[in-house]
Amino acid sequence: MDARLRRAHEGLSCRRGVVEIDARKVNIAEVARAAGVGTGTVSRVLNESPSVRPATRARVLAVIEQLGYRPSRLATALSKGTPRSVAIVVPYMTRPSVVERLAGVISVLAxxxxxxxxxxxxxxxxxxxxxxxxxxxHRVDGVVVVSLPVPPRYLAAFQDARIPLVLVDADAPGVVRTVA
Structure with a gap:
């Protein structure tokens, strides 16, 4: 293993042919350090920017593979200004009917x-x-509220914040579409 890789991921050890990695995730700074580049270069490689030399791109991609680096979807979305996430507010997740609705909402979102x-x-x-x-x-693209009343002040707050709100199995004054 390259010395840069060993320094980048000190939590990696090998015994009897078994690679052990500590529980923490590898971050972009560790990838950059192991590849001998800056974090901006790693970011450009991940975003397929043409401004990275082919040899550098290949080296960074090899380190990403060796370290098992996986970019955080949330961090990527936030850096691009597109979170692509929806909050689902649900009561009592132990109730089978709520779990069914939740599973349906999650499936459609995915x-x-x-x-x-x-x-x-x-x-x-x-x-x-x-x-x-x-x-x-304002960190979500929308909110789904399942089987809960939403007080009028929140209906207005979501409208003012331009955050789409969907109610499942609930009614609210002024909400044109309620899913039931």
Missing amino acids: EQGYDDIVLNVETAEQRDRHLDSLTER
Whole structure:
């Protein structure tokens, strides 16, 4: 193994032909260090930029393969300004009917290329904390609320924030389409 690779991933050890890797994920800085380039170059390789020399690209791709590096989908989306994620707010995930609805929503989101962020809610206070966070941080492309009432102030907040809101098995004043 190349000395740069050993330095880049000190948590890697080998005994009796078995490679052991510590539980932490390899990050882009470790890939860059092992390949002898900057993190920007690794990023350009991952984004298939033509500005990277073929020899450098090949070296970086080899290190990525050797270290098992997998870019974070969330980090990639945030860096491009396209999170492609939808929050799903659900009550009592132990109820079979809620689990069925949740599975259906997740399936449709995955088919459309969206990541899901599932937020389990057991109290009105918990629901409000999640809804406050979702309307204030603007880190999702949309919100699906399953079988929960949504207070009017949140309906207005989602509209003001231009965050699409879908209600499943719930009614709300002013929401034109409610999925039931």
